[in-house]
Amino acid sequence: MLSILIPTYNYSIVKLVHEIHRQATLLNITFEILCFDDGSTEKELIETNKEINNLAHTRYHILEKNIGRSAIRNLLAKKAKHEHLLFLDADVLPKESNFLAKYIKEIKADYPVIYGGIRYQEEKPAKDYILRWKYGSSIESKSASDRNKSKYASILFSNTIIKKSLFLKTQFSNKLSTYGHEDTLLAYSFQNLNTKVLHIDSPVFHIGLDSNKEYLKKTKEALNNLKYIEANALVNAEFVKMLRFHKKLKSFKLNLVFATIYTLFKRTMEKNLISPISSLKIYNLYRLSYFCYINKSE
Structure with missing residues (x-):
């Protein structure tokens, strides 16, 4: 059974x-x-x-x-x-x-x-x-x-x-x-x-639960996998919230703005996210800006 x-x-x-x-x-x-x-x-x-x-x-x-x-x-x-x-x-x-x-x-x-x-x-x-x-x-x-x-x-x-x-x-x-x-x-x-x-x-x-540092590492791994998924058209972009949002940003040419946010504020965001007062708003910005950053040449 x-x-x-x-x-x-x-x-x-x-x-x-x-x-x-x-x-x-x-x-x-x-x-x-x-x-x-x-x-x-x-x-x-x-x-x-x-x-x-x-x-x-x-x-x-x-x-x-x-x-x-x-x-x-x-x-x-x-x-x-x-x-x-x-x-x-x-x-x-x-x-x-x-x-x-x-x-x-x-x-x-x-x-x-x-x-x-x-x-x-x-x-x-x-x-x-x-x-x-x-x-x-x-x-x-x-x-x-x-x-x-x-x-x-x-x-x-x-x-x-x-x-x-x-x-x-x-x-x-x-x-x-x-x-x-x-x-x-x-x-x-x-x-x-x-x-x-x-x-x-x-x-x-x-x-x-993963530690804050380990979870940030896994977050990047997951987003790198998502880049592979998108690049190889393994799913429709509408199926994944991050891909939908990234697609919309690219249509307005705002993806490079978020990629720049990651470049400039990476350490500041990570300092918050590994702290006891980590913010989900900052975490979501971190994820989105990192995804735009690794896709900026696409």
Whole structure:
């Protein structure tokens, strides 16, 4: 019935797997939990994660080398036994004790894609992690009704069920080797196929926050990927908010103004963004100006 697929890299998945296993066992469903380790380097963490092999229908497999975010998810799907694939990131935890029960109820409705949503805990994290928490709480944490207004662009594959037959036709693109927008390409392929998508409220908490400095680094990686996506026409610009806005700026020849803003104020913006008082307005300006900067010769 259900294959629960969890990729991990240098992260403890013990708490997550125990909770998912508990819920699946109580539901008395046919399931498996596959956890593939993408070449972790922290030996103590690997030994800790091996504990989950003691759970029924659960497997922790360690890859000899790191193959990347997209490739490991594709590999997990190919190895899965069941038709419904629940993709979970390693750094999440179910918000509710009936997390799986809500999904199982909706599986019967025969939707090829079901997205349960993501939440961020209400209490503020340590000051060095505030930027990721602010962005996630403000932008990613949405109810099913809000997500349904843009049903494809709202999907994040940190907590999503996909039918295996559909996933094997689409898969995560190996064209993106670094962080960011692999979700965008897969969601866009679902839109092109006119795939039925169901948004429900069965969220997970995102608990593995990046530090402010690490998140800025990942932000740039994601925007570099977005440049590649645009340059190779892998999605329609209207599908991605940043591409829509960049296209409009170029039509008024304002993109070079924003590129100049990045050149002149990069350090000032970054100083704010790595601080405990980081501003989302400055973060959005930073993202837009950086994207204009890396595309200024286009």
